Amino acid sequence: MKLKSVVSMQKVSKRFRKTQALDDVSFEIGPGTVCALLGANGAGKTTAIRTLLGLEQPDAGCCRVLGWDSQKYSREIRARVGYVAEKPALYDWMTIEETGWFAAGFYPPGYQPAFDAYCRQFDLDPTRKISELSKGTRAKVALSLALSHQPELLILDEPTSGLDPLIRREFLQSMVDVAAEGRTVLLCSHQVNEVERVAEQVVILLNGKLICFEKLDELKERTREVILTLPESDAVVPDLPGTVLAQATFGHTRSLMIQDLNETRLPDVTQNGLVLEIRRPNLEEILLGLLRERRQFDNSGREMNGPDRS
Amino acid sequence: MILHIDPSNGIPIYEQIVRQVKFAIANGALQVAEHVPSVRDMARISAVNPNTVVRAYRELQNDGILKSIRGTGLAVTAEAPTLCRRIRLEMIQQRLRSVIEEAAQNQVDWDEIRQLVEREIQHQSERSRESKS
Numbered sequence: 100m101k102l103k104s105v106v107s108m109q110k111v112s113k114r115f116r117k118t119q120a121l122d123d124v125s126f127e128i129g130p131g132t133v134c135a136l137l138g139a140n141g142a143g144k145t146t147a148i149r150t151l152l153g154l155e156q157p158d159a160g161c162c163r164v165l166g167w168d169s170q171k172y173s174r175e176i177r178a179r180v181g182y183v184a185e186k187p188a189l190y191d192w193m194t195i196e197e198t199g200w201f202a203a204g205f206y207p208p209g210y211q212p213a214f215d216a217y218c219r220q221f222d223l224d225p226t227r228k229i230s231e232l233s234k235g236t237r238a239k240v241a242l243s244l245a246l247s248h249q250p251e252l253l254i255l256d257e258p259t260s261g262l263d264p265l266i267r268r269e270f271l272q273s274m275v276d277v278a279a280e281g282r283t284v285l286l287c288s289h290q291v292n293e294v295e296r297v298a299e300q301v302v303i304l305l306n307g308k309l310i311c312f313e314k315l316d317e318l319k320e321r322t323r324e325v326i327l328t329l330p331e332s333d334a335v336v337p338d339l340p341g342t343v344l345a346q347a348t349f350g351h352t353r354s355l356m357i358q359d360l361n362e363t364r365l366p367d368v369t370q371n372g373l374v375l376e377i378r379r380p381n382l383e384e385i386l387l388g389l390l391r392e393r394r395q396f397d398n399s400g401r402e403m404n405g406p407d408r409s
Numbered sequence: 410m411i412l413h414i415d416p417s418n419g420i421p422i423y424e425q426i427v428r429q430v431k432f433a434i435a436n437g438a439l440q441v442a443e444h445v446p447s448v449r450d451m452a453r454i455s456a457v458n459p460n461t462v463v464r465a466y467r468e469l470q471n472d473g474i475l476k477s478i479r480g481t482g483l484a485v486t487a488e489a490p491t492l493c494r495r496i497r498l499e500m501i502q503q504r505l506r507s508v509i510e511e512a513a514q515n516q517v518d519w520d521e522i523r524q525l526v527e528r529e530i531q532h533q534s535e536r537s538r539e540s541k542s
Contacts, residue, residue: 133458271456279449279459295416297458316421376514381417 104163105130105252105283106151111160113146113307120146121157122307128285128300133278135294135315136287138304139390144287145185147304148256151285152177165251178206181245181253185260187237189229195240196225199247206248217243221269235266242270246277253277254285259293271297291383303386305393315382322385323360326376327353340364345388356380356388410439410446412455422457426465428500431474434485435493444482445475 104127113121120143128134136144149155151162153173162169164176189198199214218225221239232240238258245253253274259267271293274284278297288294294301301318303311311318325339329351336346336353340361347354365375380388412429414422433439445451448466452459466483469475474492475483512522 131460268456272453275452275456275459276449279452292417296414296422296456299458299460319421379419381419383417 104128105132105165106134106285107163108147108151109161109163111147111150111157111162113143113150113155113157115146119307121150121304123160124304124307124309125160126302126309126312128283130283131278131281132299133274133284133286133297134300134302135298136285136302136304137291137294137386141306142304143307144304145256146307148182148254148285148287152180152182152254178248179251181248181250183238183241183245183253183255183258185257187241187244189237189240191230192228194226194228195223195232198229198240198244199225202244202247210247213249214243214247217246235262238262239266239269242273246273250282252283252285254287256287257289258286259288259290267293291386292381295382301382303389305390310389310393318385319379319382321358322380323357324378324380324384324388325355325357325360326378327355329353337368339368344385345392347388347391356385356392412451414455414457423461423465423468426451426455426457426462427468430465430469431493431496434474434489435497437490439485441485441487441490444478444484447482 106126106128108127109125111121111124112119118141122143124143124147136147138144146155150157151164151169153162153169153171153176156170165179167176169176190201193201195218199211199218203210203214215225221243223236223239223243227236229237229240242258245255255270255274259270262270267290274286274297277284284297286294286298295315298315301311301313301315302309322344323341327336329336336355339355339357341357341359343355344358345356360377362377365377368375410430410433412426414425416422418425420428430439430445439445445466446454448459448462451462455462466475470477470483472492473486474489476486478484509522512525
């Protein structure tokens with residue numbers, strides 16, 4: 100059976116007391132894709148992942164993973180998905196070997212030899228106790244555990260935060276390997292430059308809302324940063340041909356993040372003596388622009404609504 | 410063959426791979442009939458998405474720089490070195506053009522640009538002479 104989407108979220112909302120963790124979020128990830136889930140801390144990324152795995156029940160909407168409804172088939176999903184949590188929960192008193200043996204009990208035969216092979220690949224000493232391991236080694240154990248049943252979908256929730264460059268590169272390479280076999284990866288990370296190397300699709304969340312769901316190539320291809328030098332700092336910025344995503348002012352210069360910029364119409368704007376520079380921003384700059392812009396927007400919205408932030 | 414991929418320099422990653430393979434052929438780092446690494450190896454070594462490598466290799470095949478040898482992989486064609494040397498020259502010309510555009514935008518006049526270029530050429534040729542002697 101060929102699935103159309105490996106991961107799908109349809110109008111999912113989830114609230115924890117006063118916090119709207121997910122607000123009407125919809126996206127889909129096709130098979131064999133590496134998809135990055137980005138957003139500021141507390142944007143709802145982990146909640147999205149936990150909801151997909153059926154570890155949280157959504158207040159509204161529907162999640163499906165590998166064609167299974169997350170609410171009803173959490174066990175089936177977790178048996179077929181590899182998941183590396185930000186803080187992997189491992190039994191401190193076990194050795195690496197024992198951890199693999201213990202986990203093998205939950206999966207079909209073949210798990211343990213695969214786990215042993217990953218341990219060799221990641222240069223792990225199987226006789227060491229989990230409690231003695233460094234953060235990076237623990238992360239490698241968690242990754243080995245997540246990969247050993249050949250999951251059709253690998254979900255990584257900030258797997259590389261606080262790890263050294265070599266281990267980060269090893270993680271990246273195993274992700275490439277998973278993708279090369281046509282399996283799907285959902286990656287949540289703040290290392291935007293690493294994400295940029297491997298991701299094909301990006302999902303950006305902000306305060307629980309989906310603000311971007313696009314192919315990375317297209318997002319980068321469509322977005323330009325236009326830098327204007329204004330004669331006076333309070334001069335009016337002319338209308339530019341395109342959709343303004345974000346803007347920032349630094350004294351006399353104004354930087355605008357613009358989507359679908361029509362460059363042929365730019366000379367009309369530059370006539371009145373403005374100096375223009377056009378750049379192709381990288382993913383980090385696009386992300387920063389979007390996050391900053393929305394934060395300003397939200398703050399001003401809140402101030403208008405009431406004096407609760409005095 | 411080692412690639413240096415910078416995902417944030419504004420050039421799409423597949424394009425960076427294409428360029429670097431072309432440059433490697435132009436300066437002899439990759440020889441006629443030599444094989445390029447498989448998609449999977451290349452993806453792994455340079456830590457980029459395999460689909461990106463597929464796209465780059467497809468473009469190199471379309472340009473007549475690589476051809477597939479049945480059962481073994483992709484090899485450098487006989488015409489590739491000539492093609493790549495020409496392409497390399499074109500790319501350098503483009504880089505030069507964008508530098509000159511930048512200078513012109515910042516009101517540097519033509520004579521100043523010419524002097525700068527002359528001075529740099531002088532500087533480079535002296536340096537290469539020194540390193541030879």
